[in-house]
Amino acid sequence: MSYRLSRRDLLRLGAGAVGTAALAACAPTGGPSDSAGSQDTSQESAAEPTQIRLASFDWFANVPGIQWAEYHQMEAFPRYYEEHGDVEILWEPHGDGWSTKVLTNMAAGTAPDVMSTWPPIINTWAEKQQLLDLQPLVDLDIPDADDIFLKAGWDQCWDQITQIRMALVTNIDVTSVYYSKPAFEEAGVAFPAQDWTVEDCAQTAIELTQRDDNGQITRWGGQLRPSFVLGYFYYVEAWGGMVRDEDTLMTCLLGEEPALQAFEWIRENMWDLNCLAQTNQVNASGIPNTWTGVLPANIVAFAERSADQFFDLADAMEEGSWDINHIPTGPVDRVCMGAPDQWCVYKGVAERGNHDAVWNFVKWIGAGEWYQDNVARMSGRLPGLASSADKWPSILREIEGRLEPVQLEVILEQLKSGEARGPQLFRFQSVAEELLIPAMERIYVEGAAPVDILEDIAQQVTEAQKETLARMG
Amino acid sequence: MALRLAKRWRLGSSQKRQDLITAYLCLLPWMVGFLSFVFGPMLFSLGLSFFESDLLTRTFFVGLDNYRDLFREDLFWKSLRVTFIYAFTTVPLGSSIALLIALALNQKLLGLGVWRTIYYLPTVISGVAVSLLWLQIFNPRAGLINNFLAIFGVQGPSWLYSSTWALPSLIIMSVWGVGANMLLYLAGLQGIPTHLYEAATIDGANNWRKFWHVTLPMLTPTIFFNVTISLIGAFQFFTQAFIMTQGGPNNATLSMVLFLYRKAFLQIRFGYASAAAWVLFAIIIAFTLLFQYSSRRWVYYEGETAR
Known part of the structure; x- marks a missing residue:
């Protein structure tokens, strides 16, 4: 038996498809649990982990064989989940033209929660009031911040114009x-x-x-x-x-x-x-x-x-x-x-409802010794946390024995003496x-x-x- | 428009109404896309050009101030000059070379298909890859061009590192992409009826006269199309300057699009950048209309006289 599709049928189908698409587009986002509306599903959604969007660079690691994105997703995030099982971290690679894209995301209100960046890009974001001021949180949770971070990096996380703490330090680059x-x-x-x-x-x-x-x-x-x-x-x-x-x-x-x-x-x-x-x-x-x-x-x-x-x-x-x-x-x-790479937080987290989860995570990557040691171990870069920075020369020599005769300590001296x-x-x-x-x-x-x-x-x-x-x- | 549609709707038969619905349903996806992603943003940008806005913290009406400031800014005029030089050099150069290659490839050559593919191939390579390739070709010391010149004892210039040679370098590079134009010319050439050449031969015309009195007039619609599209593209040149020179040295390769990109995304002045974009749009429209107007005098459409 064959059925011939008439033009009228086609038009009906087309109208139906357009209507469905329009309804789908107007529906609130959030997945199937939102649309079902039953008590069970709402309980399920309450148990859903809080999401944190993290944007960083795939190319960041200099240690041979290490992929920065892979390290985070396979090792760093699972480690964090051990203590924070109620959180899910979503990795978003900063691609080419990342600063331009982040800016447009900010204009649209869709910027990632946590972002890798550096001066002067971060200063522009601060001037445009797009960053969460971390200073009140630092005062509460990291009261010894002025002592535990390398000064050269820590100072550059403060914006003189807007008077806010823009970020925590990932690592510091030195000439x-x-x-x-x-x-x-x-x-x-x-x-x-x-x-x-x-x-x-x-x-x-x-x-x-x-x-x-x-x-x-x-x-x-x-x-x-x-x-x-x-x-x-x-x-x-x-x-x-x-x-x-x-x-x-x-x-x-x-x-x-x-x-x-x-x-x-x-x-x-x-x-x-x-x-x-x-x-x-x-x-x-x-x-x-x-x-x-x-x-x-x-x-x-x-x-x-x-x-x-x-x-x-x-x-x-x-x-x-x-x-x-x-x-x-x-x-x-x-x-x-002596310029830092930094982790900053988008101001939108206040409305997104994941403010506390985001801060806990940023604190962990910025001031946590395990993560900061791994900045050295996985990326080869010099961590912003002073205690991890002190270990940096020996970590690098553990990875690459041929660095033994190289005076890596000079770079630490440059930072600590104020030269960098x-x-x-x-x-x-x-x-x-x-x-x-x-x-x-x-x-x-x-x-x-x-x-x-x-x-x-x-x-x-x-x-x-x-x-x-x-x-x- | 709406009234006309309503009238047609009332007067038309049921069949015609159905045809009309079908037609508009088929057009709908394109229209939605055009209105949402082209026309809508264009209107938004036009509106924005009358505001001082960073799209983040503040947006306030400034009337025509953005346009006034633009015309007072030296850098804008410099970018305009760079864009004009680039456009009015690359378009005639590219079109002429594309036509010459098309004429050559319209002959009965051995391995014609291979030649056509070779000449078209650069067109399908991404602009970024092409830019990186030419960075090496223009390398003052290790580059292909200067090493070639050195064979004849000529010391080549610094190319992209010289404000005198940077723009000519980008112009030379533009010839790389003539493959697309060449293909259209080739199609145009093959559409010229052979009886015209036969008649010219009978009249005793030599090759030059055949080219001048048959080929060129019959090819004018293709030339018109190619030049119009190339001119629009040339006015919007960006990728090469952005990747290879960042507009330097000393703003020698600062195109208008690069200028407005800097204003929008580095200085976060979206209203001002929108004004620059609309000035560029006006320039492109003006030249396109002028060219369109002039085409009445020199573009020959076969069959037009019969109509």
């Missing part, structure tokens, strides 16, 4: 000098001393720079951290200057004499003497500018880099052939980047960068302008900060 011992030995140059100065640094770079018969450089002596804000701006402080004023964070001081002297020191060594490699010279090697691969490739003899590539270096270089040192001391100070500190950010950082980055590119990427163009740019930055504040009312 140090990584150097190739064979490069120094071949050139007959002494390894950098712990208290080396910028003069020593420039002289060492000159001596280590190699040229071929045509005068073409085949290896540069050194390279500074290839970032204007997280690298070059720290030299301003080393010369006794400031990036911006301390009170309003809006007056740009990069046109002042100490800043110009610092910038000129960098420019001269990078462009006139070229003993410090330019960004495009390193890019031209095909090795990413931020990577320590420049050492085994013998593109530079020493380089300022992040504290996140020990295992790669141990693989790429012979054991004992590389080491770590402090940043050179400037005429006034010795200073480098947060970047001096403007109140409206992206507004400042819109003017500063092109100017810095003209000076350092193109070598097409003198540093004193910053006198004018600094004034423009200050004006732009004021205009932005005025516009915001």
Whole structure:
């Protein structure tokens, strides 16, 4: 028997499908238990675990063979459930363009409960009142917080403008000098001393720079951290200057004499003497500018880099052939980047009803020793909790025996001595960068302008900060 | 529109009414999608352009201030200049090269299918992958171009690291994606009736005259379509600049879309960015209409005179 579907039938079916879809779309979310409405089901839903949405980076772990997402879901979360069986944690990977996506989620009110982030992105979220102030909770549950966290990281969890505790520290990244011992030995140059100065640094770079018969450089002596804000701006402080004023964070001081002297020191060594490699010279090697691969490739003899590539270096270089040192001391100070990755909480948890569960979890990952030890063990990064940070060198050496001769303790010293500190950010950082980055590119990427163009740019930055504040009312 | 529909409904037979319902039911999914995800957001964005808004904490009416501030901002004019240079260089360049390749691939060549596939292949590769590939090609020291120039003793420029060469680099790179245009030209070429060429041959026309008096006029609808679509795309260029140069150095590759992206997502000024988006929309519409208007003079549709 066959049945022929008439057009009328088709229309009925279509109308039925559209109606069903519309009803389904208008129905409240929450799964089948909500729609059933019986007493039994409501009891079931009462027993359902409280959900916490956690957004973080899949690429975060540097330890070979460890996947950050997998570690959390297979090990960290089950461990947490042992003590908090009433909670379910949902892992949401921060993909490409994560900060943009989180921002749109915030506008829609659908941001994750707990999020990985770092400055200055977190400062923008704080300024836009999207974060839960953790300070009252810290006061209650972690009263010794000022003592148990590394100061460099902990201080940067406080927002000076909104006066809130924005986050707890996941880990801290520090800029140090990584150097190739064979490069120094071949050139007959002494390894950098712990208290080396910028003069020593420039002289060492000159001596280590190699040229071929045509005068073409085949290896540069050194390279500074290839970032204007997280690298070059720290030299301003080393010369006794400031990036911006301390009170309003809006007056740009990069046109002042100490800043110009610092910038000129960098420019001269990078462009006139070229003993410090330019960004495009390193890019031209095909090795990413931020990577320590420049050492085994013998593109530079020493380089300022992040504290996140020990295992790669141990693989790429012979054991004992590389080491770590402090940043050179400037005429006034010795200073480098020490910036945290952070866990922050979306303000929406107050309405979502999982506020307490979220805080308990954040406390566990931020201040709990098991999790913080595992920041070192699973990611290789330096934990924000001081007691875990102290164990960090030995944990890394347990994982990778070839790190035994490497002075990992230097990085801890940099943090504890105050050498490693947060970047001096403007109140409206992206507004400042819109003017500063092109100017810095003209000076350092193109070598097409003198540093004193910053006198004018600094004034423009200050004006732009004021205009932005005025516009915001 | 509604009145017309009601009238048609009243006057139409039962069969016609059913046809009308069927037609609108078939159109419904697209219309819902268009209204929800295109037209609705566009209207919202137009409204937003009259507000100072971060969409998070504050939204207040500022009238035309966003537009006024936009036209006073140097960076906006710089991004406009970059966008115009890019659009009015890449479109003629890309269209000409696509046409040349299409003409070549319209001949009886050995392995024609393979050649056509090779030229079309870059079009199906994602913009991000293409950008990463060209980053290596433009590498000043280890890149393909400068190594090739070095064979002739020419020292290549710094390409993406030079404010002089960064935009030309992106323009050169745009030629990589001419495959899609080429395919349309090829289809257009194959649609030209052979009797026109036969008649031209009988009249004693050489190859150049056949191209000029037969091929090109018959291809004008395809050229018109290709150039219009390419122009709209070129005005919206973003991915290459975002991935390869971030608009630098010294804003030399700051396109308008990158400019408005920065304003929206870095400075969190959604009202201002919306104003920039609508200015860009107006520019694109203006040039499209202008081109459409000019097409009456140079685009030839076969059969049009018969109508």
